[in-house]
Amino acid sequence: MDGMEEGEKKEQKGKGGGILTNELFSELFVSELTAKAIREMNYTHLTQIQARSIPHLMVGDDVLGSARTGSGKTLAFLIPAIELLHNARFTPRNGTVVIVVCPTRELAIQTHDVAKKLMKYHSQTLGYVIGGTNMRSEANQLVKGVNLLVATPGRLLDHLKSTGGFNYKGLKCLIIDEADRILEQNFEEDMKQIFKRLPQNKQTVLFSATQTQRVEDFANFTFGKKEERQRKLVY
Numbered sequence: 001m002d003g004m005e006e007g008e009k010k011e012q013k014g015k016g017g018g019i020l021t022n023e024l025f026s027e028l029f030v031s032e033l034t035a036k037a038i039r040e041m042n043y044t045h046l047t048q049i050q051a052r053s054i055p056h057l058m059v060g061d062d063v064l065g066s067a068r069t070g071s072g073k074t075l076a077f078l079i080p081a082i083e084l085l086h087n088a089r090f091t092p093r094n095g096t097v098v099i100v101v102c103p104t105r106e107l108a109i110q111t112h113d114v115a116k117k118l119m120k121y122h123s124q125t126l127g128y129v130i131g132g133t134n135m136r137s138e139a140n141q142l143v144k145g146v147n148l149l150v151a152t153p154g155r156l157l158d159h160l161k162s163t164g165g166f167n168y169k170g171l172k173c174l175i176i177d178e179a180d181r182i183l184e185q186n187f188e189e190d191m192k193q194i195f196k197r198l199p200q201n202k203q204t205v206l207f208s209a210t211q212t213q214r215v216e217d218f219a220n221f222t223f224g225k226k227e228e229r230q231r232k233l234v235y
């Protein structure tokens, strides 16, 4: 296990400093395709935020998750998202089913790279759209059908507005990573424009390194009036 010290019994930590639980990835109810990728990435035990949020995410609940930087939030939201794609046997024809919004290009690329490893044995498609790159080549990818899309807010909004053939009508899950940073960087208005364009009936997931009133208000806004859906606060 990466970075784990021997003899450190009570609070074993993962590479990023996330506190490891006794729960094993090998006992998680995920597809063998995902399980195999996780083994190859050398993860054995779930971190706290992973153990607390993955069960809710896997049953489709809306989640507001908060845990400090390095605690393993990326796997917490990517594993359930990939299982959603796998269980419904989505193909490129289904278009974009999951969107992960990240505050910066660097974070979007990092998240995409983790998803790529986790999806190594899956057939579903993965891509990213970020600012500062060619809109046209991104658009060509989107039109072919990107099942799991990682995006920065501004560029995502541009494609929602202007990329004909970008099929997001079947969106099932919207994940907002680093919600606190997204708000700090004044993407709130872009996010509101994004919500307006996306299908209403979907799972909404927010992750944040800090717990602030602003993030909570933003979560309440994004979760909307979906009485039938369970909402979970995990930290």
Ligand code: ADP
Pocket (backbone or CB within 6 Å): 002, 013, 014, 015, 016, 017, 018, 020, 043, 044, 045, 046, 047, 050, 067, 068, 069, 070, 071, 072, 073, 074, 075
């Ligand atoms: P966060 O998004 O909460 O800041 P990340 O998802 O980026 O954290 O993970 C931080 C680091 O911890 C990464 O290097 C990642 O590979 C590692 N990590 C994540 N989950 C585990 C785990 N269950 N066991 C060991 N290391 C982990």
Ligand code: MG
Pocket (backbone or CB within 6 Å): 073, 074, 177, 178
């Ligand atoms: Mg993160």
